[in-house]
Amino acid sequence: MNSGSCNGCDIEIIAALTPRYDAERFGIKLVGSPRHADVIAFTGPVTDDMADKVKRIYEQTPDPKVILVVGACGISGGVFHESYHLSGPIEKILPEAKCIYVPGCPPRPEAIIYGVVKAWEFLEGVEKK
């Protein structure tokens, strides 16, 4: 989900799905609805307008779930740090959520896939409990 990012990270996420990187070899699939998702990828620093939508998407996803924060913006605000229209970063809006951070501006597709695999390992740990 794009919460007010510059689209750089979104393009890198798409690159992670291309045949060259092939995220599906780990069983990672893009789904059309948050109800089917395990991991939600957020990009961007979360603008005032998007804060409510971020919460709603998070609540629509069934448990157990993990948030994948792609890019520096989601960690600290990145280049938009201390901008007047930000209510982010994500941990301020969803303090209870389990987040996996992928730093970079934008991060490389390898890093994004590595982040998803980390999220997946975390979810497997939850399942065992």
Add this chain to the structure above:
Amino acid sequence: MTGEILLKTVLGGALITLFAIFFGLIFKGIDRKIVARMQMRVGPPIRQPFLDVIKLMNKETVVPENAIKWIYHASAIVCLASSAIILLYIPIAGIEPLLHGHGDIILIIYIFIISALAMVVGGFSSSSPFATVGAQREMITMASYEFPLAVVIIAIAWKLSEEIGGDVFSVYHIAQNPLWNSVGLLGFIGLLILLFAIVVVTPGELAKIPFDVAEAETEIAQGLLVEYSGRNLAMFYIADGVRTFAMASLITALFFPYNISPLLKNYISLGDFAIVTDFLFFLLKVFLIILFSVTLVRAGMARLRITQVVTTYWITITLIALFGLVLLMWDNQLDIPLPWVG
């Protein structure tokens, strides 16, 4: 006696359902792997669908606030159950099916409709606008592929009644008397055309690309299934695999009911392993049908629009199927022998 029949039906039914779920998921995994290889990707492991189902079973099942709850839950169960029931009517590897009798091929078509209708009802009851659009699209698709499918089945049954007679609307009877053996040249071409028509109907029946307008991920956010999650979604996921397997088994029974053991008996003595070889050969046939009607089409084509789906089925495929029917009728009048027989 009644107890024995009851036991046989219940036990056999449970066994066939497990068997269908297992192979449905395996074929789903193989399908994903082949599509990945065709796109120059590595692809997920073949056991991935099993992992997906286990994962979905462990997840929370969300029910939307405005949904009609009992229909919402029931439609997932009905979809899976009706898909599994189809397998009870289809002869697997030439073995007599558990339930059979006159007219069961018509019944099979109706059960296919029930499992699609269960998805439609589930979509409507989930109160999401995306699901409503998806459900309406699924109904339109259903109305358009039923006609060519009916033409194919009527053509086969009619030809069988002309050539051999007997209980022509029974799948087991059709499977025991393959039409390829009794037709002339025109009939042979007609059968090939009918086979093509049913292969094109298959992706529509199973809601696969290019006819997956009802479940279009990118347009209407997975359509029918948009609100489903957790255990209900797992049931729809399994039902999809079982339906694929059942549809491929139906085509096998209608068009390729041959067993390999009579052929192999000339070279080696198989003894009790004949049934095993037949079974493996049956799986191979099902795999080939899924490969040609689902996997290759899925990897090679894009999604059609809903109007294009209707035009394709109502006009193109129906005309092709009717032409096959006409060829089968001419075959009786003209009776040109096959050039490679005698």
